[in-house]
Amino acid sequence: MTKPPKSAAGASRQRTKPQASKAAARRVLVLHGPNLNLLGTREPHIYGSETLDDINQRLAQLGRGYGAVVECFQSNHEGALIERVHAAKMQKYAYIIINPAGYTHTSVALRDALTGVGIPFIEVHISNVHAREPFRHHSYFSAVATGTICGLGSRGYDLALQFALQPKN
Numbered sequence: 001m002t003k004p005p006k007s008a009a010g011a012s013r014q015r016t017k018p019q020a021s022k023a024a025a026r027r028v029l030v031l032h033g034p035n036l037n038l039l040g041t042r043e044p045h046i047y048g049s050e051t052l053d054d055i056n057q058r059l060a061q062l063g064r065g066y067g068a069v070v071e072c073f074q075s076n077h078e079g080a081l082i083e084r085v086h087a088a089k090m091q092k093y094a095y096i097i098i099n100p101a102g103y104t105h106t107s108v109a110l111r112d113a114l115t116g117v118g119i120p121f122i123e124v125h126i127s128n129v130h131a132r133e134p135f136r137h138h139s140y141f142s143a144v145a146t147g148t149i150c151g152l153g154s155r156g157y158d159l160a161l162q163f164a165l166q167p168k169n
């Protein structure tokens with residue numbers, strides 16, 4: 001038996017793509033540098049008592065409220081952080097929030113990765129690095145970041161995420 005001919009309307013329905021009802025969710029990558037996996041276990045007078053997992057969960061929830069996807073990644077290895085930045089380009093992240101931790105003061109390579117992929121980023125520090133030892137006063141990242149937040153505890157991450165998710169950003 002031959003198939004019934006398709007009506008013009010049917011053919012046109014077949015060619016039409018599904019309604020683009022939803023825009024792709026904005027994706028934000030949060031990067032945590034070395035030793036930040038120790039948050040909540042030591043030095044609470046400097047870094048607070050929340051764990052990294054507490055912070056990451058809060059950021060994911062905050063992102064969901066904006067209809068965005070927040071992914072968090074921590075590493076104690078410079079190369080792993082650099083490779084995560086490279087992958088973020090392919091994965092079409094709109095923004096990066098990074099606490100480079102100790103690499104803030106040492107890593108030209110991680111800075112080059114960020115400028116190399118061209119994804120805008122915000123630098124966050126939990127403590128007020130300017131009120132601490134002189135070696136913490138210089139950052140390789142601040143001059144190429146959209147902005148830097150420091151000294152506001154873990155709330156700095158929330159503020160950075162809210163900024164990154166403003167429509168004009």
Ligand code: CA2
Pocket residue numbers: 034035036038039040041042043047099100101102103104124125126127128129136
């Ligand atoms: O204040 C910040 O967020 C820092 O990026 C934290 C880095 C430090 O090297 C920077 O100068 C400022 C250190 C992260 C180490 O985190 C720990 C957390 C709990 C216990 C021990 C270390």
